[in-house]
Amino acid sequence: MKVNEVPQDDANLFEGKTRDLQYALNEDGKYTTVKSVGWEPKNIAMIQAWDYENYKISEAKRLVTEGKMSPIFFQMKRCLMDIKLLSAYTGFSRFKIKRHFKPDKFKKLSEENLDKYVYAFGLKKREDLYIITTDED
Amino acid sequence: MKIDFKHNMSAHCENGVISNLLRFHGINLSEAMIFGIGSGIFFSYLPFFKLNGIPVTSFRPMPGTIFRNTSRALGIKMHVEKFRDPEKAMQGLDINLSRGIPTGMVIGVFHLTYFPAPYRFHFNAHNIIAIGRENGSYLISDPVMEKVEKLSYDDLKRVRYAQGIAKPNGKMYFIESVPVDIDLNSAIKKGLRRTVFEMVKLPGPIIGVTGIKYLSNRVRIWPSKYGEKEAARYLGQIVRMQEEIGTGGAGFRFLYAAFLQEASEILENDALNNTSQQMTKTGDKWREFAVMASRICKGRQTTETYARLADFLLDIANDEKQVYLAIEKSLKLNER
Numbered sequence: 001m002k003v004n005e006v007p008q009d010d011a012n013l014f015e016g017k018t019r020d021l022q023y024a025l026n027e028d029g030k031y032t033t034v035k036s037v038g039w040e041p042k043n044i045a046m047i048q049a050w051d052y053e054n055y056k057i058s059e060a061k062r063l064v065t066e067g068k069m070s071p072i073f074f075q076m077k078r079c080l081m082d083i084k085l086l087s088a089y090t091g092f093s094r095f096k097i098k099r100h101f102k103p104d105k106f107k108k109l110s111e112e113n114l115d116k117y118v119y120a121f122g123l124k125k126r127e128d129l130y131i132i133t134t135d136e137d
Numbered sequence: 138m139k140i141d142f143k144h145n146m147s148a149h150c151e152n153g154v155i156s157n158l159l160r161f162h163g164i165n166l167s168e169a170m171i172f173g174i175g176s177g178i179f180f181s182y183l184p185f186f187k188l189n190g191i192p193v194t195s196f197r198p199m200p201g202t203i204f205r206n207t208s209r210a211l212g213i214k215m216h217v218e219k220f221r222d223p224e225k226a227m228q229g230l231d232i233n234l235s236r237g238i239p240t241g242m243v244i245g246v247f248h249l250t251y252f253p254a255p256y257r258f259h260f261n262a263h264n265i266i267a268i269g270r271e272n273g274s275y276l277i278s279d280p281v282m283e284k285v286e287k288l289s290y291d292d293l294k295r296v297r298y299a300q301g302i303a304k305p306n307g308k309m310y311f312i313e314s315v316p317v318d319i320d321l322n323s324a325i326k327k328g329l330r331r332t333v334f335e336m337v338k339l340p341g342p343i344i345g346v347t348g349i350k351y352l353s354n355r356v357r358i359w360p361s362k363y364g365e366k367e368a369a370r371y372l373g374q375i376v377r378m379q380e381e382i383g384t385g386g387a388g389f390r391f392l393y394a395a396f397l398q399e400a401s402e403i404l405e406n407d408a409l410n411n412t413s414q415q416m417t418k419t420g421d422k423w424r425e426f427a428v429m430a431s432r433i434c435k436g437r438q439t440t441e442t443y444a445r446l447a448d449f450l451l452d453i454a455n456d457e458k459q460v461y462l463a464i465e466k467s468l469k470l471n472e473r
Contacts, residue, residue, distance in 0.1 A: 001386060001421060015253040018282045021148040023169070023391035025417065031169070031395035033148070033385075035283075041431035045376035046255060048434050052189075052370065079247070080259060088300035122248045122295065 001025065006034040011043040053080055057134050064132050070106030072097070074132045075121045089120035139269035142239050144278040144285050148385030148392055151203045152177065153280025154241050154264040159213070161239055162315045173396030174210050174328040175203030178389050179335065181344045182352040191374045194352060196388035198335075200243075200262030200303065206331070210324035214313040219306045223298050226307030227290065230267060230275075233311060239278070241266050243308040245299020251279075251286040256381075259301045267293075281383060325400045329464055332393075337461045346458045353450035360443050368443065372430045379427055387427075390420030397464070408467035415460045422453050 001024045014020075019035040026032045060077040063069040076086050083094045090097070092113075099105045100117075114126050123129060142161055147153025147168040155171045172178070179198040186193050208215050220226035233240040245261040246252055269276040274287040288296075297307045336345040343351055352375075359368035378388070385392035397413035400406075426449055429441045 001391060001417070001424065006386075013253065013255045015255070017251065017253045021146055021281075021385060023148065023385040023395045031391070031398050031413075035146075039380060041376055041427040042380035044431040044434050045373040045380070045427075048370065048373040049377060050255060085259065085301050088304075119295070122250075 003027075003032065003034055006036050007039040008037050009040040009043060010037040011040075011047065013038055013043060013046055054134065061132050061134055067103055070101050070103045071129050071132055072106060072117060073101045075117065075123075075129060078134075079121050081120075086120060090116040092116070138234065139271065139276055140234070140237050140239050142266070142268040142278060144268075145280070146283055147280040149177070149197075149383045149389070150264040150280045151175075151200065152392075154266055155204060155207055157266060157278060157280065158239060158241060158312055159315070162312055164211075164315055164319065167395075167399065169392055169395040169399055170325075171207055172203065172389070172392050173332075173400060174324045175206040176328050176331040176335065177203045178332055178393040179344075180346070180348045180388075182348045182355070183343060184355070188374075191371055192355075194375045194378050196378055196384065206328065207324075210327050211319050212316040214315075215310055216313045217308065217310040219308050221306075223294050223307060226297055226309070227294055230309060231270075233309075234267060234270060238311050239266050239268050241310045242297060243305040244293075244296040245301070245305065246296070247299060248292065248295045250288065250292050251277075251282065259299070261299050261301055261303045261305055322404060325404060326468060329400070329468060333461045333465045333468075337458055346454050346461070349450055349454035349457065353447045353454065356443055356450060357447035369434050369436065372446075373434045376427045376430050376434070379423060387420035387423040390416055390423055394420060406467055406470060408470055409464065412460055412463045412467060415456070415463060419453060419456045419460060422449070422456065426450065426453065 001022070003024045003026050006022050006024050014037060019037055022034050022036045023031055024034050057074070057077045060069065060074045064071055064074045076083070081089075083097050086092075086097055087094050092100070100109065111126065114129065117129060118124075118126055121129070143157070145153070145157055145160070147156060149168070149172065152168040152171040152175070155175075156166055156168050159166055177197065179196060181195050182192065183195065184192045207213070218229060220229060230240055230242070242265055243261070244263050244265060245259065246263045247257050247259045249257065249263070264280070266278040267275050268278050268285070271287070274289050275293050277286045277288050279286055297305060299305060339345055342348070356372075359371055363371065380386070380388070394413045394416035397409055397416055401409035401413060426446065429446055429449065432441050433443070433446070
């Protein structure tokens, strides 16, 4: 790949926060680095992976709005976690987490226990647990 | 308080951290050089190790390999520490910073607040360097970011104690001492030999050039075995591993070609320079492969088929094999 061939296909995947460093040949045939905002095949693959995750997240959202599942379930999916990983972050057993998926059990959670979830999901405050918005909203 | 530390961006985090730390200690080695000495180029297809239900195709060795290889080859003394207690881990870091020691850490990227959201997966082998504290937050030199970033105490603690596969457990490291003289030539040769061994000599079907051939055989049967939709996801995973942040393009092949070029000048070995050009060509082919694969991923009407992709992979495998054999041959020239 030559310097002038380094693609700049922006799909806003870097959100303007950084760029990719690519190695390419300059006019003298020497390797140098070029910053790139993206490349279409890679963007396609990234978006494909996110579409797959986002589908699961929107399904979780539906279950929560229908009152079948607690917000914990949605937040878990939003954070691309499974019960095992969530258990590692919170210290709750898998069995307990499954109980917390039930809306009535979730309501009875103490503030202390809620904070463990707030930490695991990287949220700022307890109220954020109840925000169930997806990227599509 | 900020340590006088030059932040240089790199393609791959592990190389970047080592290169930046070494520069702080007065040793100037490029990212490509570190990558080559550490034998960072690799290929493996792991049918039994799945991420999100997809068998992993990897263009890199296990995290930490480049680290181990380079510090051994160059004779750098590293201090590595893990902590059971997160508070102690943060204390250890603070003590280091107050002594003016830039300190590397292994972290998970999922909760990394300054990272672009689409790149935040549960990946626990990212490397960063803390270079100071300012108004309660830590100054972070992250090799894949363009400028120095900031992290709060809580955010840093969270990523240092990320959970899941290969959790970092607050791992931190710093250079204790560097040797007065570095035998760069022998380090380069060692790295080259190891790469040749891993890519063409290592027995077993899943690693190196044979791994690419194995992947080719699998790709051929994916659509009939898993259905079109699932097979497309499998393909997407290869493209992501190949091109996602940190590879420098074409699954590290261009980065390695850059190393070969630099090495040929240091060893005064023209044959090695030719292998760099060969490696660039295989890199270009990997890029072409990604283009073809992504067309299938997108699900548009296309003439690309899995059989064609499989053939193309075989072609790449054969080309790469020639490159490594040529490297081996050129090394023999150097011994004369």
